[in-house]
Amino acid sequence: MIYDTFIGPFIEFEFMRRALVGACALAIAGSPLGVFLILRRMALTGDAMAHAILPGAALGYLVAGLSLPAMTIGGLAAGFTVALAAGLIARLTALREDASLAGFYLISLALGVVIVSARGSNVDLLHVLFGSVLALDDATLLLLASIATVTLVVLAVGYRALAMETLDPGFLSSVSGAGAPTQLIFLALVVLNLVGGFHALGTLLAVGVMMLPAASARLWSADITRMTAIAIGIGLISSYFGLLFSYHYSLPAGPMIILMAGVVHFVSLVFGQAGGLLRNAFAGRHLEA
Amino acid sequence: MTAAIKFRDLTLGYDRHPAVHHLTGEVESGALLAVCGPNGAGKSTLLKGIIGALSPLGGAVRLEGCKARDIAYLPQAAEIDRSFPINVFDMVAVGAWRTSGLFGAITGKARARTFDAIEAVGLAGFEDRHIGTLSGGQMQRVLFARVLLQDAPIILLDEPFNAIDQRTVGDLVDLIGRWHGEKRTVVAVLHDLDLVRKHFPQTLLMAREQVAWGDTAHVLSAENLLSARNMAEAFDREAHECERAA
Structure with missing residues (x-):
């Protein structure tokens, strides 16, 4: 009974195992990035970048159909272009970075949907917008795993620079020229993971596995290492239970994974030990010193 | 551990309006220099120019015996x-x-x-x-x-004692004295003139332009302070291009 409910589906069906591996790879690499996006107050930037990937992937689709390399390259190109353009515009015009990013991603999203619709069917559009985590082939799995590996290695090596650039950019620029490259490499990792997430979860939900666990983790701890560990844990748990629910109740898998992360998020909002609702409402009597 | 800072006809500013105007002089190696002047006199701007965070509109800053990245800078x-x-x-x-x-x-x-x-x-x-x-x-x-x-061989402090209680100011001033003893070059932007008179041998009094630079007792004269206070604080929207020769 327990076996049938919790383990059986993954033993029985290869597509479930593949989905689980893919989703776990995304969660492991995406969660630390999400933690830093939140610390850098860039939570919505991640969302905007995810949308910005669409026209690139759509162009790849226009050229080669539902082809992994074409859509990956298109997505990466579009993501980097928008990230760089938004940064450049913020530096050269009166517009702030968030405003220019909002402008770019809205244009991108509209353009992407038009391009996909111009050639394909609504099924293809759904695939692009919401991904197909239950249909991951070897090449896609390899891509997701590679992205996760690269992300974790780069984060480990560049951790001090990234933390300093987030905490005190003025100090970093006064002692080293690492500020601008750090920012760029971080954005590159975000784009890379969003493109990976795009294949599994689609453009609209790719950012979900990045932000939701990270935002929930902040409610459980204010320590950066613990936050990252908790976020990864939440990401993994959401992936597993999301797939399980999707299997047993025939619900769409990608959105279920994000919904599970959403459930954890609500629980964290209420019960979180580091600033959740209950904790703040019933903080107890004040201390002596 | 010795390093000096040289200004040659240095103009720093924002949007073409000068905040530091035609400053020439040298902070000697091992100096303990206070920078004083009214709000908007260009004191913080000068420090940003020294570490290279702000490019000069004219003239140059030259560092001797150290690179900009070796400077310790405490921003305001x-x-x-x-x-x-x-x-x-x-x-x-x-x-x-x-x-x-x-x-x-x-x-x-x-x-x-x-x-x-x-x-x-x-x-x-x-x-x-x-x-x-x-x-x-x-x-x-x-x-x-x-x-x-x-x-660091050069230490720049921008109003370091803001919001600090008296006892701690005393401790920190002792620290600055220790740096001075170790022949480090220290430049501090300060408003507390009594403190400057007591602990800083040299002072640069500025009001966008240099008012006086040298021994503290001489620089902080009533006459100099009055002339610094008379600086027009707002920049002139109708200002013409500066024609002054180097």
């Missing part, structure tokens, strides 16, 4: 995100940048120096405290400790 209002989860020890320890760099380890020696620096600014016992829980003055002392750890 550091753009520090105090909600970032980091404790006092780690915050101070990054001051060891010259030895640890971007990737190197914080060695046992650097750890010991970090504890010393935290103790020197009177924050012993605060090592594990999150920086978001510190008061404004305590945070300023953390930044002072970081400067201490940077072990």
Whole structure:
């Protein structure tokens, strides 16, 4: 009974195992990035970048159909272009970075949907917008795993620079020229993971596995290492239970994974030990010193 | 550990309006110099020009005996995100940048120096405290400790005693005195003229342009202070291009 409910589906069906591996790879690499996006107050930037990937992937689709390399390259190109353009515009015009990013991603999203619709069917559009985590082939799995590996290695090596650039950019620029490259490499990792997430979860939900666990983790701890560990844990748990629910109740898998992360998020909002609702409402009597 | 700063007809500013106008002079190696003047006189701008965060509109800053990256700089209002989860020890320890760099380890020696620096600014016992829980003055002392750890030949302090209580000011002034004794070059922007008279042998009084520069007692005369106070604070929207020759 327990076996049938919790383990059986993954033993029985290869597509479930593949989905689980893919989703776990995304969660492991995406969660630390999400933690830093939140610390850098860039939570919505991640969302905007995810949308910005669409026209690139759509162009790849226009050229080669539902082809992994074409859509990956298109997505990466579009993501980097928008990230760089938004940064450049913020530096050269009166517009702030968030405003220019909002402008770019809205244009991108509209353009992407038009391009996909111009050639394909609504099924293809759904695939692009919401991904197909239950249909991951070897090449896609390899891509997701590679992205996760690269992300974790780069984060480990560049951790001090990234933390300093987030905490005190003025100090970093006064002692080293690492500020601008750090920012760029971080954005590159975000784009890379969003493109990976795009294949599994689609453009609209790719950012979900990045932000939701990270935002929930902040409610459980204010320590950066613990936050990252908790976020990864939440990401993994959401992936597993999301797939399980999707299997047993025939619900769409990608959105279920994000919904599970959403459930954890609500629980964290209420019960979180580091600033959740209950904790703040019933903080107890004040201390002596 | 000796380094000097030279200004040659230096003009710094924002949007073509000068904030420091045609400044020429030299901060000698090992000098302990106070920079004084009214609000908007260009004091902070001058420090930003020295570390190279602001490119000159005209003239040049020259550093001798050290690179801009070797300068320890304590900004007036550091753009520090105090909600970032980091404790006092780690915050101070990054001051060891010259030895640890971007990737190197914080060695046992650097750890010991970090504890010393935290103790020197009177924050012993605060090592594990999150920086978001510190008061404004305590945070300023953390930044002072970081400067201490940077072990720099040139130290620039922009209004370092804002929001700091009397006792701590005394401790920090002693620290500055120690740096001076170690032949480091120290430049501090200050408003407390009594403190300047007591502890800083040299002063640059400026009001966009240099009013006086030299021995403190001589520079901070009633006459000079009056002329600095008369500076027009707002820039002139209709200003013409400056034609003054170098």
